[in-house]
Amino acid sequence: MRRENRTAGRTTRIAAAACWLAVLPTAAWAVFRLAGLERGPLVQAVAFTPYVAAGSVAPLALALVLRRRAPAVVAAVTALALLGAVAPRAIGSDQPSADGPTLRLLTANLLLGGAEPAALVDLVRTRRVDVLAVQEFTADIATELDRLGLAALLPYRELHPEPGASGSGLYSRHPLSAAGVRRNQGFPFRQAYGTVAVPGAPPLRVESAHPASPYAVRVVPDWWTDLRGQPPATPHGQLSVLAGDFNATLDHAPLRDLIATGYVDAADAAGAGLAGTWGPYDGDRIPPVTIDHVLADRRIAVRAVEVHPLPGSDHRAVLAELRLPTAR
Structure with missing residues (x-):
């Protein structure tokens, strides 16, 4: 016993x-x-x-x-x-009662300008994109995009190409004003911005976001600095959208803090918040994670979000269909 x-x-x-x-x-x-x-x-x-x-x-x-x-x-x-x-x-969430025009916004990281320009132009054309935000934007791909017809589809633009990963651009079907570019303080990625004049809607500020990547421990402080330096929402002021490669998921505290200023993550609101946007798409054996986002002012209704392959890039493009408030 x-x-x-x-x-x-x-x-x-x-x-x-x-x-x-x-x-x-x-x-x-x-x-x-x-x-x-x-x-x-x-x-x-x-x-x-x-x-x-x-x-x-x-x-x-x-x-x-x-x-x-x-x-x-x-x-x-x-x-x-x-x-x-x-x-x-x-799971999709309840949306505000915005009753203005619809805006289709696409964001794409072009992987050092190596994405296939024809695929991007075709996506803009077939999905009737109104605003395109690009990151890792180079002079060569800018020229090729225009040669393939992007200039006719999205004639208004604020472009700041650079070699490597720091270039940024913003294209629009509608006129842009108050446009420019700023460089992040932590890591020198540029972020193009401008105010889009959508007929029937209030002015909409859009910025192509690209904070630092936390690819090594030594650059994590830059990652924190850049995410904290993103423009907060102005829930009692101008409508704004941040769209791009945030190098962060909804599980990262600084991104959640940014959203809490008055944004909503469009994919999260549409029930598509688990769709991967970066990882194995260039052959790396990395499980997909969601680091590309469209952050929209909470007064904007999110109608749908789609994630599209982008050959030549390690990211997928994110397309958000947004319903804007009516101009008062």
């Missing part, structure tokens, strides 16, 4: 240890994500929170099968917290 008791006790301890080893990493992830504590290498890791949320049910199932009450409780709370943060992105 003593040997049997010792064996049973050892089995119980092993089962409890296995449960805690499965539960605690996911629970720690939930704490860092919900508290916005990502720093250093955790910034990159947090981008993959949707995958951790999906897998969070496995430790719970293990604890339930092994009948370990305490680990099961922690696992259940963890799963509910992570799934509660992630799952709503797949």
Whole structure:
């Protein structure tokens, strides 16, 4: 009997240890994500929170099968917290009662100008795009886009091409005013902006966003600086939209803080917030993550969001159909 008791006790301890080893990493992830504590290498890791949320049910199932009450409780709370943060992105939300004209806005990262210009022009033409925001925009692709007919489709523009990844551009079907460019303080990516005069709607400021990428720990401070330096919404002033490669997902605290100023993430509002926009599209073995966004003033209704392949780029293009308020 003593040997049997010792064996049973050892089995119980092993089962409890296995449960805690499965539960605690996911629970720690939930704490860092919900508290916005990502720093250093955790910034990159947090981008993959949707995958951790999906897998969070496995430790719970293990604890339930092994009948370990305490680990099961922690696992259940963890799963509910992570799934509660992630799952709503797949469910459309209520929209404001905007009754003005519709604007179709496309944002595309061109990967050092290496994206196929014909594919982008075809996308603008077939999807009837009104405003195009581009990042990693070079002089060569600017010339090729115009040669392929973009100038006739979107004749108004504020273009600032540069070699490498820092160029930025804004194209529009409607007239632009108060246009210009600014350079981020953390990492020298440029961001073109302008005010679009959409007939029947109030003036709409649009900016092509491109904060620093947290590709290494040493540039994470630049990432924080650039995200915090993005223009906040002006919920009692001019309508505004930020569209581009934010190098951040909705699981990153600085992006959530920016949205909280008065924006809504268009894909999240349309129930398309889990569609990947960067990752394996140039052959890298990286699970897709959602770092390209259209942030719209909360007075703008989001009708639909689509994610389109863009050959030659490691990003997908994001198209948002927006219903603007009526001009007063």
